[in-house]
Amino acid sequence: MPSIAITHINTLVTNDPSLGSGPLGRIRDAALVVEDDRVAWIGASSRAPATDSHIDAAGRSVIPGFVDSHAHLLFAGDRTAEFHARMSGRPYEAGGIATTVAATRAATDAELARRLAHFRHEMARQGTTTVETKSGYGLTVEDEARALRIAVRQLTEVTFLGAHIVPPEYRDDPAAYVDLVTGPMLDACAPHARWIDVFCERGAFDAEQARAVLLAGRARGLGLRVHANQLGPGPGVALAVELGARSADHCTHLTDADVAALADGTTVATLLPGCEFSTRAPYPDARRLLDAGVVVALATDCNPGSSFTSSMPFCLAVAVREMGMTPDEALWSSTAGGAAALDRTDIGRLAPGTRADLALLAAPDPVHLAYRPGVPLVSAVWQDGTRVA
Ligand SMILES: [Zn+2]
16 A cells, blocks of 8 residues: 655654643644554654645644444434434433334344444444444344444444343343343344443343343453443443453443442543433533543443433533533543543554554644534545545
C-alpha cells in the first residue's frame, strides 16, 4: 500500500505525552505518515518525509479514531414507541429488552449482518474506528451463538452477553437460566467471543448470579466486563473490581467504597452518558472518579432501548457539559480510555507503530468537539490505514 502524508495539521492529538505537550501529547503544525495499516512517522510538518501521496490538512486537526468500547449492535426492530412513551413521562425499566429479543430472534442472519454493517458505517462517519459489540438479544443457545458468529466476521471486539436479562420463558426459574448461560450457551458462544459481560442490576442478575457467570467465562478464557450500578446502587462495581474485570460500565450510582475500589484496582470505569440522556436520568459524576485517580472511558452504549446514539462526539460533548470532564479529559476517555477498557495499546493513540486509525476534524483544535456540539466536524476517517469515511 502506498504511503500517505497528512501535513499542516494545526493540532495533532497523539495521546502520547512523550511526543507532544500535556496528557494528550498535542503537537502544533504537525504531520503524520501512514504506511500500510500503521502510523510510520509523526513530527513537525516542515520535516515530513517524502511519501507516495499527500493530503494538506490546511490547519485542521487530527485525533486518534474514537474507541467505542460498549455497544449493542446485534438486534432487529427498534423501540421508537417505548422512547416516545418514556419521554412522555414513564420511567425506563430493564424489562423493555424483551421487546428487542423477540424481534431479534425473528430476524434472519443476513438482516442482522446487514444492520451491523450499517451501524459500523454510521459510526465510522462520526470518527469511530473501533467498536465493541455484545450479544444479548437472542438469549437462547442458538440465537446467542449465531449473533456472535455474525459479529466476529466484522469486528474483533466481541462480547458474550447471554446474561443480559432473564428471558420470559425462564421468568419463574432464573437459576435454570444461569445454568444455561454458564453451561451449554457458554460452550456455544465462547469460541466466537473475546469477552463475557453480565447485567448486574435489580431486575436482571444479582451478585451471586453475576459472579457465577463471570467465573464461568473466565474459566473459558474470556475477559470480564460488567454492566454495573446503572439504575441504582448495587454490587456490580465491587464485583467487577474484585474479579479484575477490565471494565465496569455505567457507574452512575457509586458509593465512596465503589470509587475507592476502582481507584485501587485495575478496572476501567466506562461511562455511557447517552443512556442518561435518553432516559432523563442523572448523569454519572466523572469528576469524582477522575479526582480519585480512576481510569475513565466514554462509550455510546448504542442500543435500541436506552441509548440509540452511535455518536462518540455527542457523548463527549455531554460528558463535558454535564459530567464535569474537561474537553481534554473527555477526548482522552473517548480514545485512549476506550482502548484501556478493551485492554488494547495499538489503538486510541497515534505514534509510530500504532494502527493508523485516525479522524481529520474540520476544526483547528479538537476542543471544538465540545465547543460546537452537534456539528458534524469529522471530515475524513482512516481505519487500519484505509480511508473509510
Ligand atoms: Zn450496555
